[in-house]
Amino acid sequence: MKKPIFILTIMVVTIIALSAVRVVISNSISTSGIALDKIDQALSFYKTQNIILRERLLSITSLEHISSRASEMGFVESKSSISLNKPLPLAIKQ
C-alpha cells in the first residue's frame, strides 16, 4: 500500500512544481514588455540618427553642392580638350 501513496505524492509535487515554474516564467515574460519598449525606443533612435546622417551625406555629395563648393574654391571649367585623333607616323620617308 505504500507504493501508490509515494507515486501519487511525486505526481502531485511534480504538478505543483511545474505549475509554479509556469507561473514564474509567464510572469517574467509578461513583464519583458518593458524591455521590449526600451529596445523599440533604442531602435527608433538609431533609425532616426541613420536617416539624419544619410540626409547630410546626400546633401554634400550632390552635384549642386560639389559644383558650388568647387567654384568657391577657385576651380574653373576646362574649356579645351586634347585628343589624338590621328596616329603619329612611325617613320617618315625623306
Add this chain to the structure above:
Amino acid sequence: MIWRYRLILILLMLAFAAILLRLFYWQVVRSSDLSLLGQTQYERSLQITPERGDIKTSDNFPVVTNKISYLAFVNPKQIKDKKKTSIFLSSKLGVKEALVSSQLSLDKFWVPLKTGLSVKEKEEIENLNVPGVGLEETYTRFYPEASLSAHLLGFVGKDDLGKDKGYFGLEGYYDRLLRGKESIRTQIFDALGRPILQETSSNIKNSKGNSLLLNIDRTVQFIVERHLKEGVEKYNASEGMVGVMDPKTGNILALASFPSFSPSNYRQYNEDLYKNPFISNLYEPGSTFKPLIMSAALDGGVVAPQTKCNICDKPVSIGGYELHTWNDKYYKNTNMVEVIQHSDNIGMVFVGQRLGIDKMLSYLGKFGIGSLTGIDLQGEVSQSVPQKNVWYAVDIATRAFGQGISITPIELLVAFSSIANKGTRMEPHVVNSVETQDGQILKIAPRESGRVISEKTAKVMTEILVNAVNKGEAAWVRLKGYRIAGKTGTASIPIKGHYDPEKTVASFIGFAPADNPKFVMLVIFDKPTTSIYGSETAAPVFFKIAKEILLYYGIPPAGE
C-alpha cells in the same frame, strides 16, 4: 405529489432554457461586439504609414528620398489660457496667430499646428515644455539635388483624405508603386498599460514602397540644366527645354525645362509650372520637322538626294496663299541635300506634293506623330493629325515644312530618333527598373515601336543632316572634328488665325556621333528675343551641351 414534481421539473427546464437563450445571445448574437470590446481593453492597433520609395538616377544616387520631419500638434482641452498660448506658439512655430487661435478653439482632443519641422525645431519645441503640445515623427520628401529635374520627378502632395499622393512626372505616374501598402501593427498591453512581448504582424516588413532606378544620367541632366538656364537668360526666352535620348534603347538620359519649380516648396509656385512642357505642350515644330518628311519621301521613292526642285526659284501660290522661304532667298534647280541644308520651305513644298496626302499620313503615323509616345511620365498629351478629308491644298505644303501641325517635343524627339536608330522607332522610357523591398530588380526592357524607314534611307538621311550641320545656318557653332547630324528650326507661332512675325519657337535637333549615335537631343527656346532664329539661339546651346556630353562619354573627335 406527482403534479408537484412535474411542476418543479417544468420550472427547472424553463430556467435552463432561459439560461441557454441568454448564453446564445451573448456568445453567438453579440460575440463579435464583445470580442471587439475585449480587444480594445488589451490591444492597440497602430497604422503603419509606409515610407515612400526612393527615385535614383542611373548612378544609383537618390535624387528623391525621405527625411524625417515632425508634426507639431496640440490637445486644446489641456490648454488653460488659450490666448496666451496662441501668441506664444505662433511666435515659436512661425505660424499666424489667428490660425493657432482657431485650432485651439476647436472642441477636439488632437489638432495639427505645423508640419515639416526639422530636428532642430523639434528639439526647440520640446524644450519649451508646453502642456498639451506634442510632436509626431513623419517622413517628408527630400531632394538632395534641390530642384534638379523637377518637371521629371513631379512632387508629393495630399489627396482628399490628407494622405500623401504623387502628382505629375514620375511621382504621379508611379504613385502606387512608390507609396507601398499601408499596414496595421497590433500591440497587446497588460492591465497597467505596459506592452507585452509578442510576435508582430508579418506584413510590416513590406510596408515600404518600391524604389525606381532611372535611365536619367545625373551628370548629363546637370550639364543640360546648367546650359538651358544660361540659354534662357542669355536669349531672353520665355521658356526653354531640352530632351536627350539614347536612340538605340529609347532610354531618356536627361529631360529639363526652365522656368521650373522646387518640388519641396511646390505650393509657392504657379500651378502652370507643374506641367512638364516637353510632354504636355503642343507647338508647331517648323523646320525641325523637315527631316521626317524628307525621310518619308526618300523611303517612299518619290525623291532621291539628287532630285532637282523645279519650283524653287520663286515663291509659290497655293490655295490663295503665297508661300516664301524663311529668308526670301530662292535657289533654282536645288537638290534635296541642299533643300535641307538651306532649310528651303519651297523645296519642302515640292517634296510634300511629290509625297501626296496618303503617303504623308502613312509615314507620319509610322513616326508616331499624332499619338502618345508612351513615355512613363504623367501628363503626356498628343493631337491627332487631321484626317485626309479635312486637308486643304495648302496644308500638304505647309505641313511639309512643319507649320500647321501641332506636336509635343517628345513626339519629335522620338520620331527623329528613328533616323538615328537605322529606321526603327523606340518607345521612350525614363525608368530603367523597379526595385522591390525584397531586393528584387524588375527590369523594364527596351521596346520597339516599329520600323519607320529602311536602314538605307536612314543612312542617306543621316548624311543629308551631317551636311546641313557642316554647311547650313548653324555651321558657325558646330563642333569641329565630330560628325554630328542635325537641323535647325525657327517656327512661327499661330495667334488668332495668323502667324506672329516677331515671335518664334527656336529649336535644334540632332544626334552624335552621326555614325554610331550615343544620344539624340532636342533644344527648344520659346519666344527668344535677342534673336528669333534657331541657328543663333538653340544651336549654340545644342553644341555646348553636345561637347560636354561627348567628353563625358569619352568619345574622341573622329574627323568630319
